[in-house]
Amino acid sequence: MRSLTIARREFGSFFATPIAYVYIAIFLVLSGVCTFFMGDFYARGQADLLPFFEFHPWLYLFLVPAIAMRSWAEEKKSGTIELLMTLPVSTTQTVIGKFLACWTILGLALLMTTPLWLTVNYLGSPDNGIIVAAYIGTWLMSGAFLAISQCLSAVSRSQVVAFVLSVVVCFIFVVSGSDIVIDAFKNWANNLVVDTVASFSFLTHFDAMAKGVLAASDVAYFVLVTASWLFASVIIIDENKAD
Amino acid sequence: MIVVDNLSRHFHRLKAVDELSFTIKPGEIVGFLGPNGAGKSTTMKMLTGFLEPTSGSIEINGQNMPGDAKALQEVIGYLPEGAPLYGDMTVFQFLCFIAGVRGLKGKRRKARLQNVIEQVELHDVLNRQIDKLSKGFRHRIGLAQAIIHDPDILILDEPTDGLDPNQKHEVRELIKKLSKEKIVIISTHILEEVSAVCNRALIIHEGKKLFDGTPYELQCRSRYHQAITLHFSYAADISGLAEIDGVEEMEIDRETGDITLFPEPGKLIMAPVTEHVSHFRLPVDKFTIETGRLDDVFREITIGKGA
Structure with missing residues (x-):
């Protein structure tokens, strides 16, 4: 219950400052640009949203750390963390509250892309079940990006440091399944290691989701990544809240 | 508690x-x-x-x-x-x-x-x-x-x-x-x-x-506690003040001309000082009993022990 009070405050503060508007606007513009110019939405001649979802990992890579970087860094810088942590709420409740608030905004941005969905339905007859599944998948993935970014925001008082760290760590999670990384491992490691590294990648797990397959293993992967990074946040904040 | x-x-x-x-x-x-x-x-x-x-x-x-x-x-x-x-x-x-x-x-x-x-x-x-x-x-x-x-x-x-x-x-x-x-x-x-x-x-x-x-x-704890500060409207003989019973020390501020009488620990000197003043008809135009200067005590406690 108290998590929700925290979440409501966070959510409000995103809209009291222009952060939420800027995030949503940039997300909409960029996802549009990616879909139509880089994804060849029209030239493909298929009524689906694959070119739209395909670029999401790369959009989140920069946009999610940007919206999450202030979560803890600003609390530390302004000293409000002292106020927050001496209120009768546990660190876990606070972490969950902050996550929920930010995740709702990411979801809101996704909701605002529905005109694209309507357009596809106008142009042809896509499988709407696939699109719903892909929306759920991308929202789950954004949660994983968010958990990583919020956790790293707790590491430093500086939002810039938090942003750079988050982008780097998210980048590792995104590319670990790409050929560059896999090739680097293939030469010396056995298959088990290569498979393990590849299985850490957001891309590997999101690929199927973008095509509308919500496999239990992929869902579980994103939920687990999110949960473990949130848990890490709790530990980090308890350790260094006073620094 | x-x-x-x-x-x-x-x-x-x-x-x-x-x-x-x-x-x-x-x-x-x-x-x-x-x-x-x-x-x-x-x-x-x-x-x-x-x-x-x-x-x-x-x-x-x-x-x-x-x-x-x-x-x-x-x-x-x-x-x-x-x-x-x-x-x-x-x-x-x-x-x-x-x-x-x-x-x-x-x-x-x-x-x-x-x-x-x-x-x-x-x-x-x-x-x-x-x-x-x-x-x-x-x-x-x-x-x-x-x-x-x-x-x-x-x-x-x-x-x-x-x-x-x-x-x-x-x-x-x-x-x-x-x-x-x-x-x-x-x-x-x-x-x-x-x-x-x-x-x-x-x-x-x-x-x-x-x-x-x-x-x-x-x-x-202040040495100013219960000390008495006097000021005279014109120059007067102050030699007797330091001799009053219970007065430990007398200090004169050269800029303002204020005279401060410090009591011996635990003694109240208001009565003997007023008696002395009225007996010698000293031209007192200011008479204050100090409650103690906390700044001094604070400095004494924190710097004295810290050094």
Whole structure:
């Protein structure tokens, strides 16, 4: 219950400052640009949203750390963390509250892309079940990006440091399944290691989701990544809240 | 009731708080005194559960501080140093948020909100954004958030820092009004505040307790306590003054011409001095009994022991 009070405050503060508007606007513009110019939405001649979802990992890579970087860094810088942590709420409740608030905004941005969905339905007859599944998948993935970014925001008082760290760590999670990384491992490691590294990648797990397959293993992967990074946040904040 | 026993907190090699022990009973308004960096804020942060002690224990109302932190934080109100607040919220939103986190609901929430807004006089700024308010208002909002749940224990870190004299007066009156049957701990480096608000003073320096007693006892430590300062309207024979029974020493301020007579420890010299003055018809135009200069005592305690 108290998590929700925290979440409501966070959510409000995103809209009291222009952060939420800027995030949503940039997300909409960029996802549009990616879909139509880089994804060849029209030239493909298929009524689906694959070119739209395909670029999401790369959009989140920069946009999610940007919206999450202030979560803890600003609390530390302004000293409000002292106020927050001496209120009768546990660190876990606070972490969950902050996550929920930010995740709702990411979801809101996704909701605002529905005109694209309507357009596809106008142009042809896509499988709407696939699109719903892909929306759920991308929202789950954004949660994983968010958990990583919020956790790293707790590491430093500086939002810039938090942003750079988050982008780097998210980048590792995104590319670990790409050929560059896999090739680097293939030469010396056995298959088990290569498979393990590849299985850490957001891309590997999101690929199927973008095509509308919500496999239990992929869902579980994103939920687990999110949960473990949130848990890490709790530990980090308890350790260094006073620094 | 707060029982602090052998409390220590180290930051790397620095001992911020060093084996501090004290007990505070309900009804006491304790002034935490000390130079900057003496460990006042660190002690308060440990009392409120923000920092964990390196060693030693804190027991509040029979419960252990880091252990039962969440339960204890329900009964503690805390104003952190510098009154940090969420600047992007309006005053009313902020107070509602704190009330929500504190679990206040329905009628009680409405009543408490009204009560603190009235007590701290925030009517005029309720819908203003906190960032755009003056420092005085920010401190008052910080105070309002600390008392919104009517806590048994109120811990205020430099509540009057940066306020103008009128605002200081208001905050002090508020603290005095609040404090029946409660424990109030305020930290400050303004000494007049201690004699104005507190009924107990604790001086700490370099993490150690150097003085624990009433503000009056603190004044008694001053060599100016019960000293008499005289001024003559024209030059007069003052040689006899130092010989008066009970006077230990006489000091003359060459700039103002004020003469200060210091009593021997424990003696009252007002009667013999007035007798001497009237007997010799000395032209006195100023006669003051000093209560004690806290600044001097503070310097003596903190620098004397620190060196």
